[in-house]
Amino acid sequence: MTETSASDRVLVRTEGALGRLTLQRPEAINALDLGMVQALTAALDAWRTDTDVQIVLLDGAGDRGFCAGGDVRALHAQIVSGHPESTAEFFRAEYALNAMIAEYPKPIVAFADGITMGGGIGLAGHAAIRIVTERSKLAMPETRIGFTPDVGGTWLLGRAPGRLGEYLALTGGSMNGADAIALGFADYYVPSANLDALREALAFRADPTGPSEIVLLFDETPEPSELSPSPEWIDEAFSADTVVEIVERLQAQGTTDATATAELLEGLAPTGLVVTLDAVREARAASGLREALEGEYRRVLWFVHEHPDLVEGIRAQLVDKDRNPKWQPASLAELGTDAGADARAYVPVTPLF
Template sequence: MTDFDIAATVLVRTEGSLGRLSLNRPKAINALDIDMIGQITAALDAWRDDTDIDIVLIDGEGERGLCAGGDVRALYDQITAGHPERAAEFFRAEYALNLMIAEYPKMVVAIADGITMGGGIGLAGHAHIRIVTERSRLAMPETRIGFTPDVGGTYLLGRAPGRLGEYLGLTGSTMSASDAVYAGFADHYVPSQRIDELREALGKRADPSSPSELVLLFDETPEPAALANERAWIDEVFSADTVGEIAQRLATRSEVSASATAVLLSELAPTGLAVTLDAVREAREGNLRDALIGEYRRVMWFAGHHPDLAEGIRAQLVDKDRSPRWQPATIAELKPDAGAGARAFVPERPLFDRG
């Protein structure tokens, strides 16, 4: 095993043929900052052509989760200080890393044990082998702060069964391990008590066994997915053309969960809901790179041209009054093309300089 700095925010080490990247901010549930993104990117660059490394493992220190997301408080400070271009630096670095993981020439294994949300989905959701445990809680909760899913989340949401993508994207609902596998956010369920054994096996694997074959030795069948039982009404409701029509359909449903969803949507930022609905549907076409480009247009529109993102962070994390003042305030006030402005926005600098 290589030596590493235990005080680092990302522990970079090698264990046999395994390159291991462990997020190391457990008190913050390993929330990502731009320095951590840089460390992960640098390690992946170094291991790309290293013949001693066959597999890369991404996990998190502590028992609370892989990663709770990005540093949205820093984003709030940048926006309110009038420096959205600084936010652009973070998003550009993060999205480039998301794409790098997806396209990496070596097998990337991610263990989404515990809380894995937002930026954590960007790390784990695009890995080649995605593992969850009984402690896993996955979500793209951006609409809770008046925002929209990013880090390639719309790509995953757009490929979920039926209309689960729209449902999960708009509500920000949390998925269990079973739900994550069912919705296409994870591949394998491994009990948390066997994770250390799995890590060791990946580092000491003997050819010709592949990482996928090794993981299958630890894989178990999770409990039935709760989302599967909700599919009928979700598919009917969330196939509607607009957020307003979704709200109208919810009002006609008798299911308790549908009624709860109606209440939830009425509390969230209408603009964020409209932008998210448009984003998930756009991301159904094209590849991950296309989805990231679409997300970048939308997040930079929010960062520099719409007040709801800063207001949502203020209400949830700064003043913590839980009383955001959305613009517009209600779904009924949304214009029919409410998501069009964010879709058409052209950032000053493109996400990817070429292509």
């Protein structure tokens, strides 16, 4: 093993033919900050033309998860202290990294073991080879803090079977490993006990085959997904044109699952829900990941600069932890027609790409 560089929160090294990037912030389930994003970007830039590095592996330290997302507490602090430009810098760097991973000329393997949410999806979800385990828990839970999915999450959600993309985006619901494969967020299922052996094989296996063939040696068939094929009640409700209509259809179904989902949606930020539905459907029609990221960037910076729900959601869930956010407006009924229009049309001062 050769140590090429190391920082406090990202460990960068080579092992045989493998360039390995390990997120090292286990106390925060490897939540991303700007320095971590920059370290990952610099390593990938350096390895792009390094002939000794044939495969890149993304993984995370600790036994809780790969990456819980971005450091939203820091985001909250930047906004309330009057420095939203720092937040915009983070998002630009993060989204550029997401695009780099998707377009990288060498195969990137990601171990989405344990909790992989938000920004973690942005890293693992766009890799060439995406591996989940029996411990995997994947989600885009941004609506739970009055926000909207980003990091290319709308691109993945928009391509999920049926209306599961809208369902998971609006509810912030989670997927296990089997669900993630069925919904297009992952490719292979490898028991967590076998990950070390897989790393070793990727690094040192004297074999002309590519990494996919190596992963297949460790791949197992998970239990069937509970989310795919898409349940009929989800498709019926979440195909509606608006969030209000989705809630009405759920209430009309009268089943336990539908009623519980309607109640969940009614407690979330109305604006975040409307913006999110709009974003997923826009991304479904996008030409590629970069176009979807640009749509997310507009909406995210609209929340940062123009709307109070993001700050309030982080405060209620993660700062004060009173779990009692005061959304503005408080209900879907108070929203105007096409309430997602302002976020959709927002023009950031600095372009994303």
